[in-house]
Amino acid sequence: xxxxxxxxxxxxxxxxxxxxxxxxxxxxxxxxxxxxxxxxxxxxxxxxxxxxxxxxxxxxxxxxxxxxxxxxxxxxxxxxxxxxxxxxxxxxxxxxxxxxxxxxxxxxxxxxxxxxxxxxxxxxxxxxxxxxxxxxxxxxxxxxxxxxxxxxxxxxxxxxxxxxxxxxxxxxxxxxxxxxxxxxxxxxxxxxxxxxxxxxxxxxxxxxxxxxxxxxxxxxxxxxxxxxxxxxxxxxxxxxxxxxxxxxxxxxxxxxxxxxxxxxxxxxxxxxxxxxxxxxxxxxxxxxxxxxxxxxxxxxxxxxxxxxxxxxxxxxxxxxxxxxxxxxx
Amino acid sequence: xxxxxxxxxxxxxxxxxxxxxxxxxxxxxxxxxxxxxxxxxxxxxxxxxxxxxxxxxxxxxxxxxxxxxxxxxxxxxxxxxxxxxxxxxxxxxxxxxxxxxxxxxxxxxxxxxxxxxxxxxxxxxxxxxxxxxxxxxxxxxxxxxxxxxxxxxxxxxxxxxxxxxxxxxxxxxxxxxxxxxxxxxxxxxxxxxxxxxxxxxxxxxxxxxxxxxxxxxxxxxxxxxxxxxxxxxxxxxxxxxxxxxxxxxxxxxxxxxxxxxxxxxxxxxxxxxxxxxxxxxxxxxxxxxxxxxxxxxxxxxxxxxxxxxxxxxxxxxxxxxxxxxxxxx
Numbered sequence: 001x002x003x004x005x006x007x008x009x010x011x012x013x014x015x016x017x018x019x020x021x022x023x024x025x026x027x028x029x030x031x032x033x034x035x036x037x038x039x040x041x042x043x044x045x046x047x048x049x050x051x052x053x054x055x056x057x058x059x060x061x062x063x064x065x066x067x068x069x070x071x072x073x074x075x076x077x078x079x080x081x082x083x084x085x086x087x088x089x090x091x092x093x094x095x096x097x098x099x100x101x102x103x104x105x106x107x108x109x110x111x112x113x114x115x116x117x118x119x120x121x122x123x124x125x126x127x128x129x130x131x132x133x134x135x136x137x138x139x140x141x142x143x144x145x146x147x148x149x150x151x152x153x154x155x156x157x158x159x160x161x162x163x164x165x166x167x168x169x170x171x172x173x174x175x176x177x178x179x180x181x182x183x184x185x186x187x188x189x190x191x192x193x194x195x196x197x198x199x200x201x202x203x204x205x206x207x208x209x210x211x212x213x214x215x216x217x218x219x220x221x222x223x224x225x226x227x228x229x230x231x232x233x234x235x236x237x238x239x240x241x242x243x244x245x246x247x248x249x250x251x252x253x254x255x256x257x258x259x260x261x262x263x264x265x266x267x268x269x270x271x272x273x274x275x276x277x278x279x280x281x282x283x284x285x286x287x288x289x290x291x292x293x294x295x296x297x298x299x300x301x302x303x304x305x306x307x308x309x310x311x312x313x314x315x316x317x318x319x320x321x322x323x324x325x326x327x328x329x
Numbered sequence: 330x331x332x333x334x335x336x337x338x339x340x341x342x343x344x345x346x347x348x349x350x351x352x353x354x355x356x357x358x359x360x361x362x363x364x365x366x367x368x369x370x371x372x373x374x375x376x377x378x379x380x381x382x383x384x385x386x387x388x389x390x391x392x393x394x395x396x397x398x399x400x401x402x403x404x405x406x407x408x409x410x411x412x413x414x415x416x417x418x419x420x421x422x423x424x425x426x427x428x429x430x431x432x433x434x435x436x437x438x439x440x441x442x443x444x445x446x447x448x449x450x451x452x453x454x455x456x457x458x459x460x461x462x463x464x465x466x467x468x469x470x471x472x473x474x475x476x477x478x479x480x481x482x483x484x485x486x487x488x489x490x491x492x493x494x495x496x497x498x499x500x501x502x503x504x505x506x507x508x509x510x511x512x513x514x515x516x517x518x519x520x521x522x523x524x525x526x527x528x529x530x531x532x533x534x535x536x537x538x539x540x541x542x543x544x545x546x547x548x549x550x551x552x553x554x555x556x557x558x559x560x561x562x563x564x565x566x567x568x569x570x571x572x573x574x575x576x577x578x579x580x581x582x583x584x585x586x587x588x589x590x591x592x593x594x595x596x597x598x599x600x601x602x603x604x605x606x607x608x609x610x611x612x613x614x615x616x617x618x619x620x621x622x623x624x625x626x627x628x629x630x631x632x633x634x635x636x637x638x639x640x641x642x643x644x645x646x647x648x649x650x651x652x653x654x655x656x657x658x
Contacts, residue, residue, distance in 0.1 A: 051531070086525035086526075107515035111437060146536070184435035185435065194416060196414060206544050212535045318416045318421070321437075
């Protein structure tokens, strides 16, 4: 139980909307197939935005929402899958883009693919609770549109670009915000089911043996769905056995927007009602690590989640990693 | 003050030694230039090793040194600059390579370039102290030899490949091991001085505008040295003002092996004696994030550092990030 508070939230969406009609024409897909199979109606793709420019826009909004200024930050933490460049870490580039005071913040990156935001929130909450950092910027910014493989229809239409950010502070004694519990479990038997094999030391971009396909997203959707569906029930049982909440005490669920099928499993099989579950997949697509904080930030922005709500965050990411985190907002 | 203990250490060095004679011939460099300018006599380059295979070898050695088994790990954390591949995170691939039990550990990556190990140690120590994780594997594995630019002589000869690992547990009441204090400050005005511009979303490997040079290491050595030398004194003053140690109470200093000049500044200008400072640059080169834990692990391995020693870790990394951490081993 960590006395921490999400003091502010922000997000950024590229202005370019890409509709199913656009993609169906571009990729030679039958009309109606995308929405029927994936549940996505539109997604955003960057035009001139970068990972860092999207992250900075989300961060500025989160700071304003928290009533804090850039001078208050003592840690800038990126929680994303794809860096902007290999060196230095993206958080340092974000410090520069934000024009944050030199030397006033520690900058580093977390990566647990789609679970990056939850892992970083849980981890950094310990340091905020301990007083090691007072005001942490967590930022998930994902530019995925340039890594999609047009030959792999189901993933090529599923993803979108976006950024989201949160400001983490200690709760004051009169505030009810608490991070109650989190659990993360990685099942690497699924490591090859969601992959970009390139982009690292193994298949270096300059290696003539590295093919363009290696630098593009690969997903075995049915196999991941099967693995996730098998594991999620027992995982949530272990999660709830670790603290005092029961499933019925949850006000709202913010899932990673992995796919329509994954969201259906969470909602129906686990006994949540449709109104309890935040769903932005249709208009945003799966935005990788930015998906979950974006769904959360937009739900707070439109009043679907209010202070004092008991929120369950849950999802799966490449790895395969299952994650869940419970907090009182 | 966190009651945590580095329970075990391990490392891995590729068997291929690359001497200055080799590199002077290969790169057309005058005899003797490399050692005179960089202080490096030899370094290791991978042959068939990968980031993950090196990390796994170091991790197995660290587990054995700690007297623990793979089943004890509940978190596997990579603390490196370069991932093995873009998706999933390298920690998940390490779980698989180690044949660690499915679902028994959370797997994620940290990146603060050369400061990755220190940042991850400090961060994860909070979770070990809180009892959130009981046995954490921290692993830094760097395969840098395929990202060196033969046109940039000073950096091309400076770096080497290696991995190092540490097992972090809670200290028992009768043990003196404690993490006392850490400080990290990023000065992003230096973000362009050490860079690989490619390898991320900005200059995608499949983008025809991405040049091979963008995927190689770039370093403005003199400018970084100047920035680091200007900042390190005041930084260490702030570091020591944050807790009870004085500089004279330190038994041994483990610096990041950035360069001979950087090590000279630390040793002489800051008032340490040569015997107090661990120096492995000459035989290992700068191994990026693996450099500091490798120097530490080898020093423990050969008895230069023993239980109860007061150790100061210090260094700079791309960003530019300055870091320092004090612990009783």
